[in-house]
Amino acid sequence: MTAPNSLDVAGLAYAYPDGHQALFGVDFTVGRGERVALLGPNGAGKTTLVLHLNGILTAGAGSVTVAGLAVGKRHMAEIRRKVGIVFQDPDDQLFMPTVREDVAFGPAAAGMKGAELEGRVRTALELVGMADFADRPPHHLSFGQRRRVAVATVLAMEPEILVLDEPSSNLDPASRRELADILRSLDVTVLMVTHDLPYALELCPRALILSEGVIAADGPTGELLADDALMRAHRLELPFGFDPRSVSTARTS
Numbered sequence: 397m398t399a400p401n402s403l404d405v406a407g408l409a410y411a412y413p414d415g416h417q418a419l420f421g422v423d424f425t426v427g428r429g430e431r432v433a434l435l436g437p438n439g440a441g442k443t444t445l446v447l448h449l450n451g452i453l454t455a456g457a458g459s460v461t462v463a464g465l466a467v468g469k470r471h472m473a474e475i476r477r478k479v480g481i482v483f484q485d486p487d488d489q490l491f492m493p494t495v496r497e498d499v500a501f502g503p504a505a506a507g508m509k510g511a512e513l514e515g516r517v518r519t520a521l522e523l524v525g526m527a528d529f530a531d532r533p534p535h536h537l538s539f540g541q542r543r544r545v546a547v548a549t550v551l552a553m554e555p556e557i558l559v560l561d562e563p564s565s566n567l568d569p570a571s572r573r574e575l576a577d578i579l580r581s582l583d584v585t586v587l588m589v590t591h592d593l594p595y596a597l598e599l600c601p602r603a604l605i606l607s608e609g610v611i612a613a614d615g616p617t618g619e620l621l622a623d624d625a626l627m628r629a630h631r632l633e634l635p636f637g638f639d640p641r642s643v644s645t646a647r648t649s
């Protein structure tokens with residue numbers, strides 16, 4: 397038997413309580429081990445979609461399935477373990493007195509303790525190059541360091557799928573590149589929301605364009621970025637002078 401898709405989203409529609417409808421029937425799947433960029437203009441519904449992936453918001457209509465498990469009240473604890481969301485602002489994610497405690501928080505809440513927990517924390521911090529910072533308070537770290545620790549808190553759960561909302565925002569060029577190296581080195585399914593189109597091209601072989609609450613395009617990232625009409629139609633702009641055809645495209649591993 398082949399592994400189920402990491403993510404199946406079918407007919408997902410959602411209106412906020414004030415009546416504003418943000419998603420109008422979103423359909424896509426992400427296979428295990430894929431790295432997929434989720435692109436789209438401000439207000440397209442990207443964050444709304446992300447909030448459905450671990451049940452922070454629940455579908456008005458349609459369904460979200462993670463590794464064959466329906467996202468809903470029944471499996472919430474397991475879903476929260478399987479879907480690791482790195483929010484745009486690391487301060488939404490880090491709240492313990494030390495980095496170590498922040499990274500241990502999720503696995504400890506899931507019942508892990510002792511040497512197993514310590515090992516899990518060390519591995520996650522090593523993956524993001526922050527092992528030397530375990531005893532520091534997160535609020536004394538730089539923004540880029542906090543972003544890495546936020547990634548570690550999620551990796552410590554060994555998620556089925558890592559979901560990142562704007563991972564490269566506010567990072568200096570070296571930190572941005574180092575995070576790319578980290579993400580590329582991980583053996584995990586990735587869904588990355590980003591306005592940083594060169595970053596999407598570098599890291600994700602496949603991209604989705606979410607526009608006005610529906611998937612407007614789904615294909616190889618380089619092809620979508622090179623389609624001027626498509627890009628214009630969805631308010632996507634490449635940085636000045638950037639030619640997606642000149643970049644060797646991301647590979648799956």
Ligand SMILES: Nc1ncnc2c1ncn2[C@@H]1O[C@H](COP(=O)(O)OP(=O)(O)OP(=O)(O)O)[C@@H](O)[C@H]1O
Nearest residue numbers: 412414416418436437438439440441442443444445
């Ligand atoms: N709490 C809320 N109540 C009502 N409407 C909301 C709420 N949050 C978001 N919206 C609306 O839903 C739509 C989608 O918002 P969302 O935050 O998902 O967009 P986004 O694609 O993440 O945009 P950005 O690129 O700016 O982060 C927008 O029109 C927004 O105004």
Ligand SMILES: [Mg+2]
Nearest residue numbers: 442443444561
């Ligand atoms: Mg958003």
